[in-house]
Amino acid sequence: MHPRLICLGMAGLVLAIAAACGSSRNAIDDTQASHRPPPRTSASYVLAQGETVTLAPAVTLKLERVNDSRCKQGAVCVWAGYISYNFVLTGQQGSTSFLLADDMPGASKSVTRNGLTFTLEGVQPAEPPALKATAPDYRVSLRVSISQPS
Structure with missing residues (x-):
């Protein structure tokens, strides 16, 4: 060869x-x-009133207050009322507060702040308390998602 x-x-x-x-x-x-696994773009959290959760390093979310003006069970009401939730988001840009609610005029079930979208998923107990009952220990569930750039 x-x-x-x-x-x-x-x-x-x-x-x-x-x-x-x-x-x-x-x-x-x-x-x-x-x-x-794909990178996480959202997570669900359950918070009690006054509870804080860490979303990322140096980023926290606190359920500041639950406002329940819904008609109590056993009461006679002229309007149904609503339940709303005040949150405080704290991060490197400082603190910002926002309100979430299902059926409250001027409020929304979802809001975007600092590149994160917060969406209500539910509340426990779902029904308003009885007329003479003390306020329940509310548990609010919400989904936190990374906002997609436009």
């Missing part, structure tokens, strides 16, 4: 092996990447 053909044959073999190794590594990298 001619030496030039042997060299070309060897060069072709080396290139084929290198391509196969590169393809194999890319396939492994792609497989590993597809097995990594």
